[in-house]
Amino acid sequence: MARIQNYANMNYWLVKSEPSEYGWDDLNSKGEELWDGIRNFQARNYLKEMKIGDQVLFYHSGKTKEIVGIAQVSEEAFPDPKDDENKGWVAIRIIPKKALKKPVNLEQIKSDDLLSSMPLLKQSRLSVMPVEKIQFEHIIKLSS
Template sequence: MNYWLVKSEPSEYSWEDLLKNGEEIWDGIRNFQARNYLREMKTGDLVLFYHSGKTKEIIGIAEVTEEAFPDQADSEQKGWVSIRIKPKISIKNPLTLEKIKNDGQLSNLLLLKQSRLSVMPVEKPQFDHIVKLTS
C-alpha cells in the first residue's frame, strides 16, 4: 500500500463534496509530475485530502477505488489520467499547514518542498504521524 496527498480548493471541490457524493473521479490534473503520481496510485491506497486556499489543512482521508484511466477532458489526447476516490475518514482535528511546518517529523513532506503540486506521495511514517496528530 502507498500513501498520497491530494489538494483541492474547497470552493472548487471540498471534502464535504466528496462525503456528499460518496465517490468521485479525480481529474483535471495538468502537471506531468502529478500525472505520473496518479499513474502510480493503486486500488486501496490511502489519500490525505488537503484543502488549499484560505484554510490550508488536511481535512480527511480517502481511498483509491479505481486506478488510472484516461481523463475524459483530455481532448488533445496528451496522456492525462484520472483516478477514482471515496471518502474513508473525516479527520476530527484538521492538521493545518502551520502545524505541519512546525513539526520536525514532517519537515521532509513534499507538501513543504513542492507546494504547488496537487498530487504527491507521502511516506508511511509521515502518514502515520499525521493520523496520530489528527486523532
C-alpha cells in the first residue's frame, strides 16, 4: 500500500558530503542512497525528524563549498547498518531530484541577509541540519 505524504508539513534540510568521497554525481548515478555513518548526536536527531518527501539541499563540503542539488527523503530513519555497537545511530534514504542550474556557494550564503542565520554558518561541522522554507526557496531562486 502506498504511503500518502502530507506535503503541507514538509520540512527542509541540508546534508553535507565531501565530493571526493561521495558527491552529487554519485547520488545521481545511483538513484537512491543510504545516508548513514552519522556519528553526531544533533545530526542523528535531525535524521530522526526527516519524513518521506522532505526536501534536502545537497552541499559539497571541502574545496568547493557549495549547494549543488536537491534530493528528497525516500525512507525515514531506521537503525544504521554500520552501527556495530548498537548505540542507536540511524540512517535514512534519499533520492536525487535535480541538480541546481548554478551552484550556490558558501560566500553567497554568507553575504545574503536571508541566509545568514542558517546552521551551515553557525555550526559548520554539522553534516545534517534543518533549513527554513523561506531559505530553501531563496536558495532555489539564487540557483536559477
